[in-house]
Amino acid sequence: MKELLEKIFENIYSNGLSEERYCDIKEFISEKLISEYNDYVMNREIVAKNKVNTLDIVLPNAKVGDYYSQLLKIEDEEIIEYWIEGLKKTGLEVVSEIVLDFQKEDNTMVQGSANLEVFDNDNIECQKQVIGTKNKGLVIKGNPIMSGDFDLTLKYKYKGWFDGCNILERKLRFAINPDPRSLWKDIPTDKNIKFYKDDFVSEYVTVLANDKGLQKDIVAASKRGRSHAHEGKARDDDFKLYHNDENGWYIIAVADGAGSAKYSRKGSEIACETSVEYCKQALQMPTELEETILELSKAEEGYSNRSISTLIYNIIGGAAHKAHRAILDVVKANEDQVRDYATTLLLAICKKFDFGWFVASFWVGDGAMCIYDKERQYIKLLGTPDGGEYAGQTRFLTMPEIFTPESIMSRLKYSIEEDFSALILMTDGVSDPFFETDANLNKVEKWNELWENINKEVDLTDDNSESKNQLLNWLDFWSAGNHDDRTIAILY
Amino acid sequence: MRRLPVYLLIDTSGSMRGEPIESVKVGIESMISTLRQDPYALETVNISIITYDRDVKIIFPLTPLDELQLPDIVTPDSGPTHTGAALEKLCSQVEKEVKLSTPEQKGDWMPLLFIMTDGHPSDIMIYNQVIKKVKQHNFASIIACAAGMKAKVEPLKQLTNEVYSLDTMDSSSFKKFFKWVSDLIEVGNKSIGATDELLLPTPPEEMNRII
Structure with a gap:
């Protein structure tokens, strides 16, 4: 980087460059680049957001006392990980989808054989949430214990995401109907x-x-x-x-x-x-x-x-x-x-x-x-x-x-x-x-x-x-x- | 199962853009939540929402209250208000969706219709023609709401005797309006039978009945 700058300076300022001028330019360029970079990051987020926001994600309404099970899966190259927050009060939990793995994905199973693979949630450290991926969705299931309208949050990481980037989110409205008998x-x-x-x-x-x-x-x-x-x-x-x-x-x-x-x-x-x-x-x-x-x-x-x-x-x-x-x-x-x-x-x-x-x-x-x-x-x-x-x-x-x-x-x-x-x-x-x-x-x-x-x-x-x-x-x-x-x- | 069909016709012309339509959405959402607390409504009420501006859109057809999910309602920047076309669409939906009693089939309760506008029909010719047709469809009650100062009540008066004006189009007014609508649906659920006309609950202060 430094060499690159010096080369540029040599070409443009062939008569030499004062130390002050040199510092000033350096500051200018770094500010400019950082701002460009921020825009780039922002754009990447917007692209991911637009994608997720237009996805047709529907959680059918649940009913208190009736067993509920619904798969939520985002099959998109750009979205690498996602999870759901806000289910705690409802009595429902999230588990990983059970995938019948016909095609070899990231394991050494023999192709063509149907193997039941359960994602072992407890082995993932530092992750309280069950994470969904392109190949393995999330299943929201259980017996709802409380009726009402719940605002769930779908949180996700996009392709290229690293620690320090924003975790993005989309709100999901989820309704649990009361059991009419209880009313x-x-x-x-x-x-x-x-x-x-x-x-x-x-x-x-x-x-x-x-x-x-x-x-x-x-x-x-x-x-x-x-x-x-x-x-x-x-x-x-x-x-x-x-x-x-x-x-x-x-x-x-x-x-x-x-x-x-x-x-x-x-x-x-x-x-x-x-x-x-x-x-x-x-x-x-x-x-x-x-x-x-x-x-x-x-x-x-x-x-x-x-x-x-x-x-x-x-x-x-x-x-x-x-x-x-x-x-x-x-x-x-x-x-x-x-x-x-x-x-x-x-x-x-x-x-x-x-x-x-x-x-x-x-x-x-x-x-x-x-x-x-x-x-x-x-x-x-x-x-x-x-x-x-x-x-x-x-x-x-x-x-x-x-x-x-x-x-x-x-x-x-x-x-x-x-x-x-x-x-x-x-x-x-x-x-x-x-x-x-x-x-x-x-x-x-x-x-x-x-x-x-x-x-x-x-x-x-x-x-x-x-x-x-x-x-x-x-x-x-x-x-x-x-x-x-x-x-x-x-x-x- | 006897269903109580409820049709909501919502004006989504350009003037509804922004706060008004958002307030309507909040109002409808709270109406649905309220109705879901009523065991009888939960088992019998079916709702359909039709919006109209230049285009008439069926936001969702007649759907049981417990399965209902309110999608986004969008408004164009500007353009005409095709109320007549909306009522045409309503009639064809009612013909298609509302079940009449036959020896082999249990009929629905007579449907309820709520229509809300903040302006006046741009397609007045069609509007005037379709009114007769709407009246033939045996609604247990037709309630019209003229929202805001620019809403014209005269065309609505031709459609029904139950015309109410709502002076402001903010979220608290709409919330109260839809609360009243849910009260009315609950009444409708219980009192159809011997009397021809529904006894409407007392409207909130924000609403004035136009006589």
């Missing part, structure tokens, strides 16, 4: 609210065996959905059961108050209470109905009986209409809006005769109502759920168009059944997670699944009144996105 709160409903209703209820109706053998019982449970419990809101579902011990008629009603209607909890209550009460009165001494049913049982299949239709229309259709009117009366007395009380209604009456069972029903809204027989692999859906194009759209008992004669007729069903495992009524809080679509309601295997699922937790043997509590517990089943109130009534 649900269970806030009891304020008992002072208008039309307070218990958050859960269950009931068992025992029908003792008689000279004709064992008699079917009814068990039912209703529980506030997680979405309501989370906000301390009341249960909107309801049910009502009745058995006439004198003449053997069963009456079951299940109703789902609309989630968006502020007093629908009262709507569903009135719907159940009123319709069951109406049927109860009508079925005190139903001589005409029972005679007609006997006649029907002897008739050939496909035979339509006008008088049974009229009787059913009057009893069950009448009960539904009475319930509709009862809601309107409460609306009026409270000076509320009808839509504030919107509710569905599933209503069934049945009785066992010598020839078998007679079942009749009325259905408005969503949910499901079905006769199921496990032995025969038989189902009979007692109507079709009312649904719209979008989720949550349905029809309600409170709507006047439900009560045109045609509409009532289309919602009424009756049938004669030999025997069955169960008559099941449920709100959409139960039917949605198990059946999801209307098409599935017609598949016996879906009903088998539901039946097996219930029987795993609920001991449905005759006169087992304890099953009401088991059924209530069963209603806690987990189904992502399905957190509506749940109500089910089973005649078995």
Whole structure:
């Protein structure tokens, strides 16, 4: 260097050079060169930075409790080493990628043989971090313990880097979702609210065996959905059961108050209470109905009986209409809006005769109502759920168009059944997670699944009144996105 | 699984460049964080962001909240605001993405639409035509936000009754706006059904409803 300078000076300053001038020039040149050199270093950094910043590095979101494993690999000649900082709190760790080394890289493995090689992290001294290279990426893995948005730092060294150069970095945003199950709160409903209703209820109706053998019982449970419990809101579902011990008629009603209607909890209550009460009165001494049913049982299949239709229309259709009117009366007395009380209604009456069972029903809204027989692999859906194009759209008992004669007729069903495992009524809080679509309601295997699922937790043997509590517990089943109130009534 | 589709249309014309768009980004990020703390939202909310300036860009299609990652949103130096074209794109996305109930398929909840602008549509002809189409798409609610002093509210009024003005375009205003949006999404999640219109939560002081 020194010689080079002197040669230059000799050529340019052939007349000689004062010591001061010589020093000055020397200083000038070194400053200039250093500045050039700094620019050069800076440029190298910028090139590396641009490269890394444009790389498509994506860390998919993690979820608390779910095992996470994601490879991060920078396959670029310019980036020689990289590592990740900021993972400590998350519960995740970084390990080296396990490379199946088919091609000889920096070891003496025989070419072509697949060798499992694990980077032994502990042998690297002075390095707390697991380092990634072009050939061996980093794997972020483990069970996340904490939710939130984390700012991770990807640090890296570029080609030509030596001790004293800057270590470069890029920020990486990493999200860990909470486990939705851990977020649900269970806030009891304020008992002072208008039309307070218990958050859960269950009931068992025992029908003792008689000279004709064992008699079917009814068990039912209703529980506030997680979405309501989370906000301390009341249960909107309801049910009502009745058995006439004198003449053997069963009456079951299940109703789902609309989630968006502020007093629908009262709507569903009135719907159940009123319709069951109406049927109860009508079925005190139903001589005409029972005679007609006997006649029907002897008739050939496909035979339509006008008088049974009229009787059913009057009893069950009448009960539904009475319930509709009862809601309107409460609306009026409270000076509320009808839509504030919107509710569905599933209503069934049945009785066992010598020839078998007679079942009749009325259905408005969503949910499901079905006769199921496990032995025969038989189902009979007692109507079709009312649904719209979008989720949550349905029809309600409170709507006047439900009560045109045609509409009532289309919602009424009756049938004669030999025997069955169960008559099941449920709100959409139960039917949605198990059946999801209307098409599935017609598949016996879906009903088998539901039946097996219930029987795993609920001991449905005759006169087992304890099953009401088991059924209530069963209603806690987990189904992502399905957190509506749940109500089910089973005649078995 | 029933999804709640949420569409965000964000103006990225030149005037949004710099602090405004950065503030919007911060706002959206905090909205996502907030929603992720709501168990129901975490399982049902799906978000799509569409930006519009001269070009209309789908930043990401309808994506489940838990999988969502917010990429960079860029703005050009200058140029027109093609709001009409953005709404056209929105309609075709909704047709493609939002599931309707059929016997074999569970329908989504009615979608929500948020549109934000700091100016006015440059393609006013297209804009006026597309409004009718947007209204046919059964949004549970359409919320428009006119941000800053230069935003024109009249075109937005044609689109929806829910037009709100945001006087300043700084990060605290946008943060509050998107906080309100997340409240609204949470309400939307729970109250669709019997009533036709969503009951909107009370907006923050920074926002004024335009009547």
